[in-house]
Amino acid sequence: MTSRTVGLPHTTTLESLRFTTLVALPNVAEGLFSRRPAVTAALNRAGVARSAHRLLTALHRRYGDGPIWVKVGGKPTLLVFGPDQIRFVLSHAPEPFASDPEPKLSGMNKFQPHALTISRGDHWSDRRRFTEAVLAQAAGSGAVAHRCDTVADQEARAMPDNLDWPWFHSVIQRIARRIILGDNAADDQKISAQLVTLMAKANPPGRGDPEILDTFLTALSRYAQAADAHSLVGQFAAAPASDVTYPTHQVIHWMFAMGDTLAINLWRCLALLATHTEILLNAQNAIDEHSAHDYLVGCLSEAMRLWPSTPVLARTLTGPTKWDGEIVPAGTQVMIVNTFNHRDTSRFPGADQFNPTAWTQGAAQSSWSFNFFSHGPQACPGADLALRIGVAVLTAVLGERSPAATGANLDPHRPLPRTLDHSRVGIRLRRRP
Numbered sequence: 001m002t003s004r005t006v007g008l009p010h011t012t013t014l015e016s017l018r019f020t021t022l023v024a025l026p027n028v029a030e031g032l033f034s035r036r037p038a039v040t041a042a043l044n045r046a047g048v049a050r051s052a053h054r055l056l057t058a059l060h061r062r063y064g065d066g067p068i069w070v071k072v073g074g075k076p077t078l079l080v081f082g083p084d085q086i087r088f089v090l091s092h093a094p095e096p097f098a099s100d101p102e103p104k105l106s107g108m109n110k111f112q113p114h115a116l117t118i119s120r121g122d123h124w125s126d127r128r129r130f131t132e133a134v135l136a137q138a139a140g141s142g143a144v145a146h147r148c149d150t151v152a153d154q155e156a157r158a159m160p161d162n163l164d165w166p167w168f169h170s171v172i173q174r175i176a177r178r179i180i181l182g183d184n185a186a187d188d189q190k191i192s193a194q195l196v197t198l199m200a201k202a203n204p205p206g207r208g209d210p211e212i213l214d215t216f217l218t219a220l221s222r223y224a225q226a227a228d229a230h231s232l233v234g235q236f237a238a239a240p241a242s243d244v245t246y247p248t249h250q251v252i253h254w255m256f257a258m259g260d261t262l263a264i265n266l267w268r269c270l271a272l273l274a275t276h277t278e279i280l281l282n283a284q285n286a287i288d289e290h291s292a293h294d295y296l297v298g299c300l301s302e303a304m305r306l307w308p309s310t311p312v313l314a315r316t317l318t319g320p321t322k323w324d325g326e327i328v329p330a331g332t333q334v335m336i337v338n339t340f341n342h343r344d345t346s347r348f349p350g351a352d353q354f355n356p357t358a359w360t361q362g363a364a365q366s367s368w369s370f371n372f373f374s375h376g377p378q379a380c381p382g383a384d385l386a387l388r389i390g391v392a393v394l395t396a397v398l399g400e401r402s403p404a405a406t407g408a409n410l411d412p413h414r415p416l417p418r419t420l421d422h423s424r425v426g427i428r429l430r431r432r433p
Contacts, residue, residue, distance in 0.1 A: 007326045008078075009063045016071040018081070019059070022052040023337060024072045025317075027312050032107055033199040037423055048140075049134055049339065049418035056081075056340040067323060067334070070263040077333045082347070083368035086336055088245045088323070089315055090368065090376035094124050097315040099378055101333050102315065103204040110208025111198040114246035115253055117150035120318065121193075123244050130379045131250050133239040134232055138385045148385070151178045152392035159397070175389065176259035180251060182228030185405070188374065188385045191219050194316075195255055199326060220248040227297045262386050266393055267422045272354050273398070274405035274427065276412045279356060280398070284432070287399045298356030301364070304372035307420050308338040340417070342370045352415035369414045401429035 011019065024050050030039050043049070049211055059068065065082030089097050100118040108118050116127040125139040128211045137144040155175045160170070173192040185191065201209045224247065227234035232254065236247050273280045283299060286292035313336040322329050343351045347369065350358070358364040368375050373383040380386070395405070406426040410416055 008067055008069055008324065010069040011059065011063070012073075012080075013071075015055075015059065018055050021071050022048055022055055023312070024335075026052070028103065028204055031200070031203040033103060033111070034196065034201050036203070040419075040421055042085045044419055044421060051420055053343065055345075057300055057338060058257060060340075060346070062416035064424070067328075070335075071353070072333070072335075075333070075376075077335055078328065079335050079337070081341065081344075084379075086341070086371070087368045088131050089334055089336065089373070090313075090371070090374060090378070093376050093378040094120055094318075096318045096330075097314075097334060098320045099315055101314040101316040107202045107206070108205055110202040111207070111213060112177050112193075112249055112252040114213065114244075114249040115252060116381075117253065126240075126244055127246075127250060128246065128381065130239050130241050130245045133180050134235045134250075135254075135382055137235045138232065138388070144230050144235065145388070148179050148389060149392045151175055152389045153396045154255045156393040156396035157400070159429070161401070161429045161431075163429065165267060165425065168267055168427070168433075169260070170262035172266065172393070173182045173259040175393070176255055176262075179222040179389070180254050180258065182226075182231035182233065184226060184228070185223055188219075192215065192255070192259055194219075195252065196260070199256060203336075217248060220251055224251070225250055243380070244381055257380075257382055258334070258386065258389065262390060264309060264422050265300060265304050266390055267425060267427070268307055268420055269300050269390075269394065270403045271395070271408040271420070271422075271425050272303055272410060273299060274403040275408060275410040276354050278412075280402065283356075283394070284402070285400050287395055292395060293391055294360050296394045297387050300387065300390045300394065301352055301359045301370075301372075302354050302356050305342045305364070305370050306416055307343055308372045310372065311339045312337050313374065326394075336371065340372050341371070344369065354410075354412065354416065397429065400432060402431065403433055404428045 026043050030036055030043065059079070061082045065085045066080040067085060068079055068080070070079045080089060092423050093099065098120055105118050108115055113128060114127070116131055117125065136150050139145060152175050155171050158170055170189065173189070174186060176269040177188060177192065194212055198212055198216060201207070224233040224236060227236065233251065254346060273283065280301070283292060283295055286295045301307065315334040317330050317332045317334070318326060319330045345351045364370060371379040404427070406428070407424040408420065410420075
């Protein structure tokens with residue numbers, strides 16, 4: 001067994017330097033857990049995303065789907081393109097492809113040290129089993145699922161006509177608190193703000209904030225102990241758990257996935273619908289006919305595909321692994337660049353357009369190229385719930401009102417931009433005639 005491969009292709013020193021500069025470093029600089037607005041704005045002004053896409057297009061054309069050795073900051077890393085290689089990585093998780101690479105591991109340890117996503121072995125199996133059992137109660141037509149729909153509908157209908165990002169974000173955070181923690185947490189903006197602060201302070205090279213974390217976890221435990229019967233924390237007692245599960249620590253991920261990530265994706269989806277009038281009309285007609293679920297899932301999925309909230313999926317090999325006839329050493333990091341794969345026009349000619357029917361009539365749903373929810377054993381366990389809440393919000397908003405957007409240059413007749421800074425977008429809702 002060799003200590004490193006010799007058969008897999010290697011990028012040149014210049015290509016590795018450009019990859020580090022245009023892809024790896026910006027991903028960390030923007031913030032792994034909470035985006036830094038000033039950095040995002042500076043990168044957008046410099047056109048970094050466009051330059052990165054051109055580089056990745058050239059690497060893909062030269063080396064194929066990979067795996068390809070690229071030195072990231074001098075560290076040998078494997079880069080993969082294309083659905084077959086991506087399937088190989090994501091279907092063999094969490095062993096040998098673990099989702100706890102640095103600096104993600106050290107960062108998440110500062111605000112959710114027992115999180116499912118950075119767990120391995122028996123701890124991962126235990127926490128995954130618990131998470132799936134709880135979230136399964138929000139599926140189908142049971143009482144918990146019905147409450148999710150009701151909460152999302154109530155809060156969305158109450159939104160004012162003039163919306164900016166902070167207001168919309170606060171509404172979705174309120175939905176998340178009610179669904180996850182119960183109605184007692186509806187007005188507890190402090191706990192949501194604490195999580196935002198913890199994530200920002202966990203961004204590399206941040207040191208976290210142990211004092212805020214302790215206060216935050218105490219509040220979570222209090223809500224779990226006084227749980228509403230139909231909240232997610234109200235399902236803890238019936239879910240399989242052990243002394244390594246740490247139920248309240250799993251809640252942390254649900255809170256930012258639902259209250260923050262979903263909020264961004266919904267905001268971008270509304271901006272897309274506001275600027276694509278034919279698609280908006282299709283969605284509203286489907287809502288009027290009570291047949292909109294799949295189409296709205298397609299709309300939201302397109303927003304996530306076009307601007308994935310996780311630009312890069314990174315994995316770490318837990319042991320030596322045979323890959324394309326070679327032995328790749330333990331500890332090797334693997335990178336899947338969602339921002340490129342989701343917009344690979346050589347594979348998907350319409351990748352730069354907003355096309356919900358790719359999900360309702362095409363093969364997008366089953367494609368391993370699109371990984372905003374990942375795939376395989378470590379695919380997002382809350383994907384169905386996120387889509388359910390998203391569809392409920394969109395149905396409530398679009399059933400009565402039509403959006404118009406400001407600050408979003410989304411021309412339906414031109415390729416959509418590589419990035420969309422959601423914080424600069426405004427939405428005005430007008431009553432439908």
